[in-house]
Amino acid sequence: MVQSTKSLAERVANAEPSAVARAISRIEDGADSATELMKQIYQMSRGGLVIGITGAPGAGKSSLVDKLALLFRKRGERVGIVAVDPSSPFSGGAILGDRIRMQTLGLDENVFIRSMATRGNLGGLSRATVDAVAILDAAGYSKIIVETVGVGQDEVEIVKAADVSVVVLVPGMGDDIQAIKAGIMEIGDIFVINKSDREGAYATEKELQALLSLAERSDDWDPPIVKTIATENTGIGDLAEAIDRFQQTQRRTDIGNERRHAIARWRIIELLREQLLSSVLNSNDCASALERLADEVATKRRDPYSAVEELLKASPNR
């Protein structure tokens, strides 16, 4: 093929959308197959801003992300969107969101949208997501928005790995909101109350202010609360302004370094976890042993702990 005269990494750096898509597919297949590609990609890092957006289901994150992307586009920036959808492996739930998006953003060649989902046993969703972000960065997207559904552990980690983390709430989410708020309080650099024309918006804002006044941050950033109605494009400018302001503050302080160290540490561990597991499971001996051992555990002839001991004995790499 003519294309093979240029490496995939070079074509990514050239901002060819098809190369970006192919590179992301490769990193989704597994860390092993992507190692050489990613080593090259990381050398092409261009310093795009990574914006993590999370919040409970029903908070209107997708609309918010779309409107924010449109605003960045009007400024002339290229925008990458990575939608993390952990529920997809079961029935392809990501597709719905993609289809809706195509109507507003999909025809703009300076917007790249990709949904990520776990595949198979080895997991690696968070590793694949940060790799996808690195690919978009290498391709010159200056704003990279990572959107996560839900409040699971993986999603929290993914949002923590962003340069700036935005937590989206809506008025009147019910009793569990307290617990969620407690859990995400420490990861939010900016809080958005979306659907802020709804009943209970004022109460939610007061409650959030009270919670924020109790939270301890290691930097002197005071997380702002931005009120939006994403579907009406209200408050999106305020959100963009808050993001810019946080980015400027981070550049001035040492706290950014601590945060980058923590993120790097987590990324190394995630990658290590995935590679160790695949080094065992990708051998033929182990693959067949796994099925036999799973049968024995399922029928209570064996416990999972001794099954793992036997699996490790069967592994050629150990």
Next chain:
Amino acid sequence: MVQSTKSLAERVANAEPSAVARAISRIEDGADSATELMKQIYQMSRGGLVIGITGAPGAGKSSLVDKLALLFRKRGERVGIVAVDPSSPFSGGAILGDRIRMQTLGLDENVFIRSMATRGNLGGLSRATVDAVAILDAAGYSKIIVETVGVGQDEVEIVKAADVSVVVLVPGMGDDIQAIKAGIMEIGDIFVINKSDREGAYATEKELQALLSLAERSDDWDPPIVKTIATENTGIGDLAEAIDRFQQTQRRTDIGNERRHAIARWRIIELLREQLLSSVLNSNDCASALERLADEVATKRRDPYSAVEELLKASPNR
């Protein structure tokens, strides 16, 4: 100590609550320290029914679980509750829920309640959760309810590992509900519409029926939709009846075996993943190398992939 004449596993089998609590703490500390304990525990398996309950934040899962537990207690059964709270590591979000629960269930010595959260780098929340369930089973709790907040990957896996999976929805959760429903459609054996006196309950039920009619199950079970108002104790008997009926159906069919194989396979992999990672990171050489490499990755002097290669070279076990 006098206690040490009996092993911890024996005391668990004796249904001593303090031993159960201590055993769960040990498995939370890590798979390595718990290996011998868990090998004994798995031999004491008594076949308690594991009920997984999941759903979006705000769906009223906790109230539903509490009322279901009270119903089982009235039947004379002993009930274990494991509340999985992935957001806890950040600020102890689990505590709130526990405190509320103590008011209704906490004084009953035949109810054991425990919140689980990830600790540290090695993860293992899902492994620790299934181990906690095995401990409660060995201690003779005949109904073990596992409640998960959110729709993240870990939570989905935990609920899939239950004997029966209950998905809780509420009327009018907004746009994202379609995506969530698509994701959890295949894991739900029973669907609950809680807060069913709210506006939109009928529409939610119709929508759910339509989605369920499209879903393909490998067994011939037709997942029922149960309407509840947990706070008023309405519909809890219907839910318990649906659970009993599913259990009887599963016992009659071969599908249960396939499902148990898939669960066992997943448990082995989770445990393997955790043990492999700790075998590398628990060595002193690797621990110091990790911090240095994290600094290099944070300052972009190195990419995460070559950092992992170097970490593996420093590992004494490889």
